[in-house]
Amino acid sequence: MNDLSNSEYDHATCAPRLLLVEDEIRIAEFVLSGLRSAGFEVRHVKDGASGLAEILNGEHDLVILDVMLPALSGFEVLTKVRDMGDPVPVIFLSARGELPDRLQGFQMGADDYLPKPFFVEELVARIRAVLARKSGHVLDEISAGDMTLNKVSHHATWRGTVAQLSQREFHLVECLIRSPNHIFSRQQLLKHVWGISFNPETNVVDVCIQRIRKKLNCQPREGRMFPIETIRGVGYRFCLDEGT
Numbered sequence: 403m404n405d406l407s408n409s410e411y412d413h414a415t416c417a418p419r420l421l422l423v424e425d426e427i428r429i430a431e432f433v434l435s436g437l438r439s440a441g442f443e444v445r446h447v448k449d450g451a452s453g454l455a456e457i458l459n460g461e462h463d464l465v466i467l468d469v470m471l472p473a474l475s476g477f478e479v480l481t482k483v484r485d486m487g488d489p490v491p492v493i494f495l496s497a498r499g500e501l502p503d504r505l506q507g508f509q510m511g512a513d514d515y516l517p518k519p520f521f522v523e524e525l526v527a528r529i530r531a532v533l534a535r536k537s538g539h540v541l542d543e544i545s546a547g548d549m550t551l552n553k554v555s556h557h558a559t560w561r562g563t564v565a566q567l568s569q570r571e572f573h574l575v576e577c578l579i580r581s582p583n584h585i586f587s588r589q590q591l592l593k594h595v596w597g598i599s600f601n602p603e604t605n606v607v608d609v610c611i612q613r614i615r616k617k618l619n620c621q622p623r624e625g626r627m628f629p630i631e632t633i634r635g636v637g638y639r640f641c642l643d644e645g646t
């Protein structure tokens with residue numbers, strides 16, 4: 403069986419170049435399709451030995467490495483790569499999502515670890531986060547406290563949870579985190595985010611906040627909901643957690 407991609411990289415583009423090392427053909431197909439739709443150039447190989455050879459070519463901006471692979475395991479590949487002093491960013495992809503496996507991956511020098519099954523959107527967000535950290539370019543991101551918003555992908559990250567936000571949800575969170583601890587009334591949020599400047603009887607702001615909290619797995623603590631707090635009778639604010 404041929405690899406899903408044998409083409410050379412197009413050096414005329416500046417899209418990040420990724421290597422996918424994955425032996426399960428159905429997973430490889432859906433990952434390749436998702437990554438290419440997201441604008442990445444991706445090459446694919448199906449076993450650890452080919453993966454190692456490709457990585458040592460040094461042409462890749464990031465490697466997505468399955469753990470259970472024929473020839474060499476993902477862990478063995480990364481050990482060899484790091485022993486040779488190659489710092490290429492690596493994200494492990496594995497059905498072995500138990501904590502000891504994840505910790506072993508990080509100890510070996512992985513940059514991230516995504517357990518299977520996963521959504522390709524989350525892989526894309528993690529790839530972008532790793533590439534941004536490595537390059538020091540965080541211009542596409544806005545952060546406050548533990549919350550990060552990616553302006554390109556509209557992903558929000560809060561304490562390890564990554565969520566894809568709709569346009570409205572994104573602008574609502576953006577509005578709140580640009581002025582941390584500032585209390586916004588529902589009317590102000592309606593105006594900023596929905597462009598509604600009169601005062602209709604609507605609960606769209608509250609419904610939108612609830613959706614965001616659910617997506618980001620926000621948790622109540624000490625009677626307050628972190629990080630987006632309801633100020634009773636007034637509106638909402640993004641709390642910077644001074645306690646940590």
Ligand code: CA
Pocket residue numbers: 424425426468469470471
């Ligand atoms: Ca595998």
